[in-house]
Amino acid sequence: xxxxxxxxxxxxxxxxxxxxxxxxxxxxxxxxxxxxxxxxxxxxxxxxxxxxxxxxxxxxxxxxxxxxxxxx
Numbered sequence: 754x755x756x757x758x759x760x761x762x763x764x765x766x767x768x769x770x771x772x773x774x775x776x777x778x779x780x781x782x783x784x785x786x787x788x789x790x791x792x793x794x795x796x797x798x799x800x801x802x803x804x805x806x807x808x809x810x811x812x813x814x815x816x817x818x819x820x821x822x823x824x825x
Contacts, residue, residue: 757792763801765809783810 764784771777785808806813 757794759790759792760786760788761790762786763805763809765811768810783808785809 762784763786764782768777768782772779772782785805787805800817800819801809801811803813
């Protein structure tokens with residue numbers, strides 16, 4: 754089994770719709786690019802750090818404690 758490592762760009766979908774409808778400019782659409790993201794191909798939910806949620810202007814849906822093999 755190999756690892757899937759990607760560059761991930763997340764965008765606030767509400768901002769995109771507002772821009773498409775002319776309420777905000779394209780420059781106001783919030784997005785964030787993360788490099789070297791390890792993808793779990795069997796995952797059903799996306800978990801983001803609180804800092805990324807804030808940067809994208811999203812509402813935090815919940816909080817979970819996780820441990821990685823590296824204990825980070």
